[in-house]
Amino acid sequence: NAGVTQTPKFQVLKTGQSMTLQCAQDMNHEYMSWYRQDPGMGLRLIHYSVGAGITDQGEVPNGYNVSRSTTEDFPLRLLSAAPSQTSVYFCASSYSIAGGLAVPYEQYFGPGTRLTVT
Amino acid sequence: AQSVTQLDSQVPVFEEAPVELRCNYSSSVSVYLFWYVQYPNQGLQLLLKYLSGSTLVKGINGFEAEFNKSQTSFHLRKPSVHISDTAEYFCAVSDRGYQKVTFGTGTKLQVIP
Numbered sequence: 001n002a003g004v005t006q007t008p009k010f011q012v013l014k015t016g017q018s019m020t021l022q023c024a025q026d027m028n029h030e031y032m033s034w035y036r037q038d039p040g041m042g043l044r045l046i047h048y049s050v051g052a053g054i055t056d057q058g059e060v061p062n063g064y065n066v067s068r069s070t071t072e073d074f075p076l077r078l079l080s081a082a083p084s085q086t087s088v089y090f091c092a093s094s095y096s097i098a099g100g101l102a103v104p105y106e107q108y109f110g111p112g113t114r115l116t117v118t
Numbered sequence: 119a120q121s122v123t124q125l126d127s128q129v130p131v132f133e134e135a136p137v138e139l140r141c142n143y144s145s146s147v148s149v150y151l152f153w154y155v156q157y158p159n160q161g162l163q164l165l166l167k168y169l170s171g172s173t174l175v176k177g178i179n180g181f182e183a184e185f186n187k188s189q190t191s192f193h194l195r196k197p198s199v200h201i202s203d204t205a206e207y208f209c210a211v212s213d214r215g216y217q218k219v220t221f222g223t224g225t226k227l228q229v230i231p
Contacts, residue, residue, distance in 0.1 A: 004161075033219075040127070042208060042223040043162075050217060058218060090161055104212060104219050105169070106152065109161035 001026050006091050006110035013081040013117045021076040021113050023091030031094040031104045032074040033058070034066065036087040037112075043090065048104075049074055081117045089113045120145040122211050124222035131199055132230050139194040139225045141183075141209030151192040152210040152219075153183055162208060168192065179203065204229045 007022045025032065033048035035058075045058030049068040063085060065077040074093075078085060090112050094104040123142045131137045143149065150169050154162040166177025173185040183194045192209060209222040 031217075035221075040223060042124075043221040045218055045220075048217065056217070092162075104217065105150070106164045106167050107162075107219065109154075109163065111161050 003027065004091055004093055004108050004110035006089075006113050008113060009111065011113060011115050013078070013115065015081060015083060015117060017081050019078050019081070021078075021089055021091075021115075023074045023076065023110060024072050025074075025091075025093040025108070026072065027093060027095075027108065028071060029093035029095050029108070030071065031107075032068065033092050033094075033104070033107070034064070034074070034076045035090045035092065036060065036085075037090060038087050046076065046089075078115075083117045085115065086117045087115060089115060120149070120211050120213050120216070120218075120220045122209050122220050122222035124209055124225050126225050127223065128226045128228065130228045130230055133201055134198050136197050137195065137199050137203075137227065139207050139209075139227065141192045141194065141222060143190050143192065143209070143211040145190075145211060145213050147216075148214045150212045150214060151183075151185060152212075153177065153181070153192070153194050154208045154210060154221075155179075156206045156208065156224075158205075165194070165207070199227070199229050201229050201231060203227060 004025045034046040035043040047066040049055045091110045092107040094107045153165040156162045168185045176182045212219045
């Protein structure tokens, strides 16, 4: 199993440009999430999904869109990049409680995408 | 709302000495608790988790943590650290039935030879 994969590893954008960060997992996990990591702030949840077709906002959703058309993929879109979005982005997936609400147990993280917006 | 506090942003410790990394949480309901480790330029990986049952949880690489409900703490310990333990450690909490995980700000463990 490849686990959780993210592309690209590095990206430089100019202010106002848009782009999509890709995330895929091959573990058939229902729960997927996106975090950003900034120095001294830990990981902050951007958006999450509890299954195909279902997404919801996290702590810092502004400026980002997500969709979940398949169980495997959970792309993150930056609509109009701003310097404040310079960060390292992590995608994660998790299995959920069998037969119940999708609640994240241990999460499996991708290697991250380092984004710089100039 | 849930929250996590890791008061120590950096912890230097000599090789083969014991270490404790502190984590306190706040939540109005029962919780799941996690410790993750992040090595330089890598993603996070799970060290250990508390879901229910025994309050002493053992994880990978010789780490363990104890869930203390009355003190709302989940401190991480290792009796003897190695150079390879140099990394950043994150505590995380999830309210049972809640679909979001909250991470602490992280503690950088620096093991000194």
